[in-house]
Amino acid sequence: MEKKTAAVSLRNITKTFGSVIANEKVDLDIYKGEILALLGENGSGKTTLMNMLSGIYFPDEGQIFINGQEAVIASPKDAYDYGIGMVHQHFKLVDVLSAAENIILGLPGKLNLKEASAKIREICDRYGFEVDPDQKIYNMSVSQKQTVEIVKVLYRGADILILDEPTAVLTPQETEKLFNVLRKMREDGKAIVIITHKMHEVESLSDRVAVLRRGAYVGDMLTKDTNAQEMTNMMVGRSVTLNIERPEPVDPKQRIAVRGLSIRTLDGILKLDDVSFDAYSGEILGIAGISGCGQKELLEAIAGLQSAEAGSISYVYDDGRKEELLGKDPLKIQELGVTLSFVPEDRLGMGLVGNMDLTDNMMLRSFRRGSSVFTDRKAPEKLAEEVVEDLEVVTPGISTPVRRLSGGNVQKVLVGREIASAPKVLLTAYAVRGLDINSSYTIYDLINRQKKQGVAVIFVGEDLDVLLQISDRILVLCGGKVSGIVDGRTADKNEVGLMMTQVGGRKDDK
Amino acid sequence: MTSKVKEPLFHIVKRDNISKKQEWIIRGAAIIAALIVCALITTILTGDNPIKVYGTIISGAFGSARKTWVTLQNLAILLIISLALTPAFKMRFWNIGGEGQVLMGGLAAASCMILLGDRLPKGLSVPNWFVVVLMIVTSLLAGAIWGFIPAILKAKWNTNETLSTLMMNYIATQLVAYFTIVWEVPKGSGKIGIINQNTNIGWLPQIGNKYLLSIIVAAVITVGMLIYLNYSKHGYEIAVVGESEKTARYVGMKVKKVIVRTMLLSGALCGLAGLLLVGSINHTVTTTIAGGQGFTAVMVSWLAKFNPITMVFTSLLIVFLGRGASEISTAFGLNQSFSDILTGIILFFIIGCEFFINYKINFRKKSKEEVKENV
CATH class of the missing domain: 3.40.50.300 (P-loop containing nucleotide triphosphate hydrolases)
Structure with missing residues (x-):
């Protein structure tokens, strides 16, 4: 040299x-x-x-x-x-x-x-x-x-x-x-x-x-x-395995049905345009697309945080009954008995409160329980301890503010809380963004475990390699439109990349 | 060739963790430094012995039983207003309208006393207990309404609460000024004077002595607020909304409802302070009855970092300084402005030391060897 x-x-x-x-x-x-x-x-x-x-x-x-x-x-x-x-x-x-x-x-x-x-x-x-x-x-x-x-x-x-x-x-x-x-x-x-x-x-x-x-x-x-x-x-600093497993879906049943969903932001920008798809239990539905082409709005609409201009989002119970989710807020959805967990993109700004400790953050989902006017800290404390132990969260203790934790540990706390309620639907947005390789694989593993338990997982990702490895099916969004739904096991990376920039993928220009 | 490189004289580094002990050492040092600066300024400007001046400050606040009671009563009122503002601040709702909320509470109490007291036509009389109950209800309500208006504006249209709460203060002041003229006694004096001096209708009952009622109320509210903020579901919601509205919405909290509810509480407690000022302490209402405590309370609440127990000490400090300051102005024949200068210096140091609690300054290392560079 x-x-x-x-x-x-x-x-x-x-x-x-x-x-x-x-x-x-x-x-x-x-x-x-x-x-x-x-x-x-x-x-x-x-x-x-x-x-x-x-x-x-x-x-x-x-x-x-x-x-x-x-x-x-x-x-x-x-x-x-x-x-x-x-x-x-x-x-x-x-x-x-x-x-x-x-x-x-x-x-x-x-x-x-x-x-x-x-x-x-x-x-x-x-x-x-x-x-x-x-x-x-x-x-x-x-x-x-x-x-x-x-x-x-x-x-x-x-x-x-x-x-x-x-x-x-x-x-x-x-x-x-x-x-x-x-x-x-x-x-x-x-x-x-x-x-x-x-x-x-x-x-x-x-x-x-x-x-x-x-x-x-x-x-x-x-x-x-x-x-x-x-x-x-x-x-x-030690040897790790680099494989994302992809178990076959067991007994997939329709869980979420989105039909003709259109969302316009307050500024009048059409973020989602006539989007329709189904998500099945025991399956990971990957969502690909360049950032800002409607993924965030889609997940927030399912979680009850975003109103829509047209269309419907229905939750399908085990017995086939359908429940419309659009127009209901997260509290109402929870009260209906629809257990829906959401790991949002903005972890410390939306999923967690950075200045609060682990216990108080666990309480976000459960503080309403019971008729007492006082909060019960025992159960969240126990949950925090369990999450720290099960997911190997590195923290000085459960009374440390979560903003002090590193990115991977913050995400473990958030995912840990969201899966603790034994959800039927798990929405994740950029679940491994900014996470190092070791933490990322922990998160993939957690998501796969949910899938095996029959949860319908909607996984919004940005790394195509990962999406292609983990998803059973991939919904590709392009400018708020569905560019196509491809099989995760057979899809080609370049093909998906093209679909992200042009609706339908192959278009012969130039 | 030796390259001499300039390193900046100092740079500022954020502290991550600081022990409670270190914190209090810094605060203690700040107070001592403040006292030294005050002493210097006193000597330079007036030629008086600073030690004597400090002694007078202490005797001004605690020199006799009466002075001590008055200090404690002032402390109680300031503490109630500070506690009232605290849930709003914890929610990151900048309620600087404490002044107006106190005034409206006071005005409501005064109007009950005036309209149902000596002014009633002969033969008609209302039982005193009824007047007192009505005073309590109306003054809490008046304060709550004064808190509700900015809250609903914020919740519905996201208007800036700093402006609306501030402006509500002026409306309250002018309302009091208006009714002072309507109800002035005697006509043309521009004052209401002591209300129901002979019948004492609507005077809140004395417990033990005339100072104790406010002190007891303040103690109850302190404990209540501590429990409300730290152990109740409402308190938890307030904390989450204050930290991040997005998170609150994400877990299904009704953010608008929390804002309105908290401001109703904040306003009502300010109204209660107004009730005590009018019904128990002054037995009259003037435009200056709140005496700027609605603003002082903002500082008290922040200095205590929203902890109700710490707030007892921060409000004590401020009341103590204020009482002592007015004492030195009479004892040494200095004007009131001089005591304000001293109070200002002391507060400057106390607030300024928070910077040193959050940051540390790294100075350039003196003996940093020059680095030899051979080119």
């Missing part, structure tokens, strides 16, 4: 938040002309480490060298001055401004949009981006917005690019496009760091992987010399 120059060297970096050690004596080198994948479980300190490079946090100890010179990065501006740019998981763009305006926002000098647009086009041509500098952000798709973020960073002259989970919101086709661009940048001599949980992306894109575990640096290796299993073991 030829000798490469380190663009960035981190030496002995330590960062603590109160008593929590986010990074401990981390040494890491980032080289020019190389794509480095930074791996680690949730809470292993990947994002914290990168935030110190991009000037959002300041290390408690240790040194950062940029091109061999010690650097002090005390603000994002300092980071830009050193040529470091970070594309965050959550985009930082102003919706009402155009791409070009967003890109030059905050830069010193005279406002010259024409010049800026020209420079943006030049960057786009060089790397193969497709950005219209004059397009407003609110008119853009998620992938376009991400492109603007990347161009913004390049416009400011970054040679060191950090991307935090860039593919979480992209379709397979968009991901491939992004990877091509990144490969071009690598050829251009830029140093690229990518944080991701998806192993196949690491394998197809990166040159080298570096692994963090519990804030400490474990080691690095060349991607071509390793494999997903080895990387996972390194991340977790």
Whole structure:
């Protein structure tokens, strides 16, 4: 291997938040002309480490060298001055401004949009981006917005690019496009760091992987010399199996019947357009689609949190009786004896209360029980203890506020509570988003156990590989319409990817 | 070449966990620092001995049995108003309309006393117990209505409750001003004066001495509020709605109902404070009878982090400072503004120290070795 120059060297970096050690004596080198994948479980300190490079946090100890010179990065501006740019998981763009305006926002000098647009086009041509500098952000798709973020960073002259989970919101086709661009940048001599949980992306894109575990640096290796299993073991610190099982559905019966469902938001946007499907007991129905094309509204409508413009959602009892769910609130649905559990996308903002402890969060579902005006804390306490034990939740105790837990443990608490009521229907939205591989498999396992018990599971996912592995059938949404329902055992990833962007999949344009 | 790199002088780090002991050390240090600054300012501006001034503050609040009782009674009223606002704040409903809710309660009580008291035509009389019961009902109701209006506006149309509760204060003040003129005694004085001075109709009964009633009521409400907020289903709903309306809706809570119900309670308790002020303490009503306590209570409630027991101490602190401050202004011939300066300084330190409880400041390490770089 030829000798490469380190663009960035981190030496002995330590960062603590109160008593929590986010990074401990981390040494890491980032080289020019190389794509480095930074791996680690949730809470292993990947994002914290990168935030110190991009000037959002300041290390408690240790040194950062940029091109061999010690650097002090005390603000994002300092980071830009050193040529470091970070594309965050959550985009930082102003919706009402155009791409070009967003890109030059905050830069010193005279406002010259024409010049800026020209420079943006030049960057786009060089790397193969497709950005219209004059397009407003609110008119853009998620992938376009991400492109603007990347161009913004390049416009400011970054040679060191950090991307935090860039593919979480992209379709397979968009991901491939992004990877091509990144490969071009690598050829251009830029140093690229990518944080991701998806192993196949690491394998197809990166040159080298570096692994963090519990804030400490474990080691690095060349991607071509390793494999997903080895990387996972390194991340977790022990050997884990990477298989999602898919048992055959037992005695599937119609459980939820959705007919002609149309939903319009308060802003008048049609989110769901004439959606019809059935969900069966003992089956996992996967729902695929690019983010924001009606999945959230669909689940919330079934859970009684969203009103509809037209259509019906009926719950089918074991004896064949049907109950209309539309127009009823969650309390009423519960009172009807329909046990419906919902693991929403927004865990701490909707499913749980971050500032409350485990017991109080368990109580959310059960506090109404009994005629007393006082709350009964005994039962939720017991449930909290059971969930902690059964699902191996890592927590100092059941009286710890859930916001203090790591992402995977938060999700275990939420899923644990939702399945505790022995539901007939389980709705999950992005159940493993942001979860590391180990926690993800725990969640898949829990969902599969529910399926085996005859629960009708509706699983909204974003990782197509997972959807194809876990679902019995996959409903593909595209712009609020049903693009098709495919069999999970035989479906092809590219086919589903196409269906996500065009209703029905194959359309011959171009 | 040696590259000298500047590290920022300090940076601020959020604390995750801090022990109760450390917290109280920081608070204690803040109070001591406040007293030192106050002492300096006293010496510089007035030339008086600060130790003497502090002594006077203490004797102003607790110097005699009567002074102690008055301090405790003031404490009781401020505590009731603070407790009244607490469920609303816990629900993240910014009720800064305590002032108006107290005034309306007071006005309702006063109107019962006036209309059913000495003004009744000769021969007609209403039994005193009936007047008292009516006063209790109407003043609770008046306060509740003053809380209900902003609540329903918020629940139905999501209007900003900060503005509506604040504006309701002015309406209440002007209503009291209007009725003061309608009922003024004697005509043209612009005051109502002591109501039913001779018959004492509608004067709330004295328990032990004339101060004790309010104190007992405050004690009962403190314990009641503690139980209501921490152990009742309502209290749990308030906490969940306050933390996240989305979560509340997700588990099927009726958010609108909780908002309205909580504000009815908050307003009614403020009305009760008004009842005590009029029926038990002052026996009259003026536009300034609440004396800004509706706003002071906001601070008391927040300083105590919504804990009813802690609230006893925070309201004591504020009442103590206020009473002591007015004492020094008379004893040393200073004007009232000077005592306000001292109170302001002390509160500034107490509130400011919360920053040091939540954050810590890391200073640049002095002896950080220079890093040699060979280029």
